[in-house]
Amino acid sequence: MKTTDSFGRPLVAVTGMGVVTSLGQGKSDNWKALTEGRSGIHSITRFPTDYLATTIAGTVDFLPESSRGASLLTFTLADLATEEAVAEAGLPLSDFGGPLFLAAPPVELDWHHRLALYARSKREGDWRSLIEAARQANEGALFDETQFACIAGRLAEKYGTLGLPITLSTACASGATAIQLGMEAIRRGECDRALAIGADGSATAEALIRFSLLSALSTQNEPPEKASKPFSKDRDGFVLAEGSGALVLESLESALSRGAEIIGLMRGCGEKADDFHRTRSKPDGSPAIGAVRAALADAGMSEDEIEYINAHGTSTPENDKMEHLSLSTVFGERMRELPISSNKSMIGHTLSAAGAVEAVFSLMTMREEVIPPTINYENPDPAIELDVVPNVRREAEVATVLSNSFGFGGQNTCLVMAREAV
Amino acid sequence: MGASDVVITGIGIVSSLGLGADAHWQTLSQSGAEPSLEPERFAPYVVHPLPEIDWSTQIPKRGDQRQMETWQRLGTYTAGLALEDAGLKGDEALCATMDMAVAAGGGERDVAVDQAILDASLTRGDHDVLLNEKLTTELRPTLFLAQLSNLLAGNISIVHKVTGSSRTFMGEEGAGVSAIETAAARIRAGQSSHVLVGAAFQTEHPDMLLAYELAGYLQREEWSSVWERSSALGGGVITGSGAAFLVLESRAHSQERGREPYAAIGPVLSARIQRRSGTLSERLEEMSGALSQRRPLLAISGASGAHMPTQAERSMLDRTGKAVRGFSSLTGHLKEAQFPFAVALAALAIRNGQAYPVFDDRNEQPFDETPAEVLATTVGYHCFEGMCLVAKA
Numbered sequence: 001m002k003t004t005d006s007f008g009r010p011l012v013a014v015t016g017m018g019v020v021t022s023l024g025q026g027k028s029d030n031w032k033a034l035t036e037g038r039s040g041i042h043s044i045t046r047f048p049t050d051y052l053a054t055t056i057a058g059t060v061d062f063l064p065e066s067s068r069g070a071s072l073l074t075f076t077l078a079d080l081a082t083e084e085a086v087a088e089a090g091l092p093l094s095d096f097g098g099p100l101f102l103a104a105p106p107v108e109l110d111w112h113h114r115l116a117l118y119a120r121s122k123r124e125g126d127w128r129s130l131i132e133a134a135r136q137a138n139e140g141a142l143f144d145e146t147q148f149a150c151i152a153g154r155l156a157e158k159y160g161t162l163g164l165p166i167t168l169s170t171a172c173a174s175g176a177t178a179i180q181l182g183m184e185a186i187r188r189g190e191c192d193r194a195l196a197i198g199a200d201g202s203a204t205a206e207a208l209i210r211f212s213l214l215s216a217l218s219t220q221n222e223p224p225e226k227a228s229k230p231f232s233k234d235r236d237g238f239v240l241a242e243g244s245g246a247l248v249l250e251s252l253e254s255a256l257s258r259g260a261e262i263i264g265l266m267r268g269c270g271e272k273a274d275d276f277h278r279t280r281s282k283p284d285g286s287p288a289i290g291a292v293r294a295a296l297a298d299a300g301m302s303e304d305e306i307e308y309i310n311a312h313g314t315s316t317p318e319n320d321k322m323e324h325l326s327l328s329t330v331f332g333e334r335m336r337e338l339p340i341s342s343n344k345s346m347i348g349h350t351l352s353a354a355g356a357v358e359a360v361f362s363l364m365t366m367r368e369e370v371i372p373p374t375i376n377y378e379n380p381d382p383a384i385e386l387d388v389v390p391n392v393r394r395e396a397e398v399a400t401v402l403s404n405s406f407g408f409g410g411q412n413t414c415l416v417m418a419r420e421a422v
Numbered sequence: 423m424g425a426s427d428v429v430i431t432g433i434g435i436v437s438s439l440g441l442g443a444d445a446h447w448q449t450l451s452q453s454g455a456e457p458s459l460e461p462e463r464f465a466p467y468v469v470h471p472l473p474e475i476d477w478s479t480q481i482p483k484r485g486d487q488r489q490m491e492t493w494q495r496l497g498t499y500t501a502g503l504a505l506e507d508a509g510l511k512g513d514e515a516l517c518a519t520m521d522m523a524v525a526a527g528g529g530e531r532d533v534a535v536d537q538a539i540l541d542a543s544l545t546r547g548d549h550d551v552l553l554n555e556k557l558t559t560e561l562r563p564t565l566f567l568a569q570l571s572n573l574l575a576g577n578i579s580i581v582h583k584v585t586g587s588s589r590t591f592m593g594e595e596g597a598g599v600s601a602i603e604t605a606a607a608r609i610r611a612g613q614s615s616h617v618l619v620g621a622a623f624q625t626e627h628p629d630m631l632l633a634y635e636l637a638g639y640l641q642r643e644e645w646s647s648v649w650e651r652s653s654a655l656g657g658g659v660i661t662g663s664g665a666a667f668l669v670l671e672s673r674a675h676s677q678e679r680g681r682e683p684y685a686a687i688g689p690v691l692s693a694r695i696q697r698r699s700g701t702l703s704e705r706l707e708e709m710s711g712a713l714s715q716r717r718p719l720l721a722i723s724g725a726s727g728a729h730m731p732t733q734a735e736r737s738m739l740d741r742t743g744k745a746v747r748g749f750s751s752l753t754g755h756l757k758e759a760q761f762p763f764a765v766a767l768a769a770l771a772i773r774n775g776q777a778y779p780v781f782d783d784r785n786e787q788p789f790d791e792t793p794a795e796v797l798a799t800t801v802g803y804h805c806f807e808g809m810c811l812v813a814k815a
Contacts, residue, residue: 047550047553047554048548048550048551048554049554050551050554050555051551051554051555051558051559052554052558104592106526106528106529106570106571106592108529108531108629109629109632109633109636111539111549111553112549114536114540115539115540115543115549118540118543118544119543119544123541123544125537125541126537127533127536127537127628127632128628130540130628130632131628131631131632131635134632134635134636135635135636135638135656137636138636138637138638139636140637142636143633143636143637146529146632146633146636147593147594147633147804147805148527148571148592148593148594148597149592149593149594149596149597149802149804149805149806152593153694153805153806156694163692163693163694164596164599164600164603164692164693164694164806164807164808165694166591166593166600166604167591167592167593167597168589168590168591168592169526169571169572169590169592170572170588170589170590171570171572177589181589181604184608184611184613185607187611187613188607188608188610188611188613190607205550205553205554205557206553206557209554209557209558209561210561210566211566212558213558213561213563213566214563214566214567271587271588272585272586272587273522273575273576273579273584273585273586273587273588274579274585275579275580275583275584275585276580277580278489278567278573278576278577278580279567287585407572408567408570408572408573408576409567409570409572409573409575409576409579409588410576410579410580410585410588411572411576411588
């Protein structure tokens with residue numbers, strides 16, 4: 001089997017995957033729920049919702065760490081997905097032997113900890129007493145919450161990854177960027193395999209309020225499972241969610257030589273930054289168009305070769321309109337028939353994790369020959385003519401997938417995946 | 423020498439010492455440079471404050487300035503200096519294909535809102551409801567983006583039109599190491615032709631000090647050289663506000679547009695050394711030895727002042743015949759910007775064919791040769807390590 005692509009670069013295989021979302025822990029539970037069209041969105045119970053316009057989320061509530069702060073939950077989500085991925089790849093759980101790329105949210109000292117520190121301080125109405133209390137307390141766990149390097153450092157230690165573990169943030173494209181960095185490192189010949197993880201357990205009250213103040217969230221709180229309705233006319237924002245996705249990326253040559261099962265291939269990645277506005281995309285969609293085209297070019301593929309699109313599909317009025325515009329520009333008339341669905345209709349927007357979680361689901365789509373639906377598609381937006389695989393899964397042989405990730409700050413990253421090497 | 427060698431063609435640096443590469447060279451190439459200090463505002467902590475900056479020289483639109491907190495403004499400003507220095511500012515075509523790797527912190531929270539919540543928390547027990555009540559009404563909607571990590575890169579795209587790609591690395595000093603390492607590796611492999619890479623750190627915010635002090639890393643009460651920090655006064659780190667951005671290019675790309683590089687960047691080494699094992703100094707020696715065996719060699723050290731790692735690094739530098747310059751004595755610790763700043767100072771010494779005089783005459787030795795290569799180091803105050811060799815282009 002040929003192990004290089006048309007540019008002579010090492011082909012990058014996926015040999016292990018793990019996932020956690022509000023639908024459950026592990027690929028099996030998630031896939032069952034996704035293909036049954038079940039939603040993981042629910043009323044928030046983690047914190048009181050007084051004064052909040054949005055009272056629903058796709059939080060991961062079933063873990064012991066779920067209520068112990070964003071930093072610890074993000075680590076735990078990453079850890080669980082990684083364990084599943086590394087085990088599936090048949091690699092040792094403590095000696096991964098390749099670099100780590102972690103997409104994670106920029107978390108801060110948890111409010112509960114800030115309040116507890118202040119309660120212990122001299123309370124002199126000044127931040128000085130808080131810092132003095134912090135110094136006196138000297139609690140490693142609190143320090144860790146303020147250090148962006150900490151989560152990746154712990155994962156690197158546990159799984160025995162090589163070198164300085166990279167933590168990155170490209171907003172809602174972060175998970176895709178982690179995969180891209182891993183692919184590039186393998187293509188450069190720096191390593192035979194890389195661990196790419198996206199994890200986000202940062203759905204705190206403050207995070208919800210921040211997005212709410214930007215009018216980014218759905219306020220259709222009743223019933224919760226109906227709120228995320230990508231490409232529908234009455235969509236009104238995304239649903240904040242948590243989750244994680246982990247992928248073992250490996251040069252095809254290395255994977256074949258050790259007899260690993262090939263789940264699929266990462267064929268191409270592309271990106272383009274937007275300089276228009278902090279939260280809105282350029283009206284002509286050119287950066288998203290550029291990112292899709294760059295990913296196709298990187299994969300050495302034409303538009304005609306894409307058989308399914310895993311949409312960014314956040315359910316915000318702006319994103320879904322712009323995603324449709326961009327894809328219609330790239331794929332032309334064919335876009336009306338090309339199946340495209342949004343996992344976010346069921347799991348909400350897992351932010352830093354989304355690109356990785358949705359890459360896992362994209363690869364499962366090809367492997368299982370089932371396209372998960374876009375649920376809550378009852379009132380189509382007439383301006384968006386797409387085959388969104390409405391409400392019910394579809395059995396289909398899919399050989400290639402394009403997965404989109406577009407984020408605040410002008411971040412646009414696209415991945416092209418394939419079932420087979422050639 | 424090859425077409426895909428990585429060269430530095432633009433430098434933008436800001437610290438308490440001044441604005442821009444030339445100002446820093448003028449100050450630091452003279453003996454007896456003095457630190458600029460702010461001992462009052464954050465007492466008992468001394469910080470190296472930002473110099474006065476006319477933001478509008480790099481961020482012309484007031485509206486853009488308002489959308490950023492100081493850290494993002496500082497980074498966007500300094501990125502502009504680097505682009506200008508590289509002759510790329512306003513070159514729409516080259517900026518549109520230029521990649522970006524930014525090492526970012528974030529978290530410039532609203533001090534007044536936070537304090538109001540803390541104070542109110544003392545008289546009521548329903549803290550979670552209090553948070554909702556205050557945050558929904560008091561938070562400025564745009565603050566979230568104005569302090570969000572990846573929005574430094576976002577603002578650079580908006581203000582300077584750098585839009586090839588945009589990747590933000592997080593994780594204190596290590597993020598600055600990864601940003602340069604990744605950018606250089608991509609250029610060497612032909613995955614990128616020109617990259618804007620750098621970071622900014624604005625220490626003049628209580629939460630920036632709080633993060634260090636949760637583990638007791640800061641020195642209190644008084645300034646001293648980075649090589650003479652006192653364990654009786656705390657953990658040894660004195661912070662500073664500052665930023666460093668570099669334009670990296672393949673040699674071929676810089677030649678095509680006729681730019682004379684400052685210097686070339688050799689391999690960048692990074693590591694996650696087990697610090698508890700007591701082998702930090704030995705492992706750093708292996709890294710340094712892999713880059714150059716030259717003795718004496720000028721080393722621009724990003725030592726933070728944190729006691730253990732600073733001593734481990736210093737003893738390695740002494741053992742291996744380095745003439746060290748610890749710039750944190752004069753700038754303070756610049757966190758994510760520490761490694762880019764070290765590389766920038768190394769490149770300036772190469773370009774000017776001259777080493778810096780000692781920054782601390784009790785603890786550093788003169789270096790009279792014309793430096794052909796310079797080691798730039800950053801050993802994180804808590805974790806992660808990086809080094810690279812900067813050489814004549």
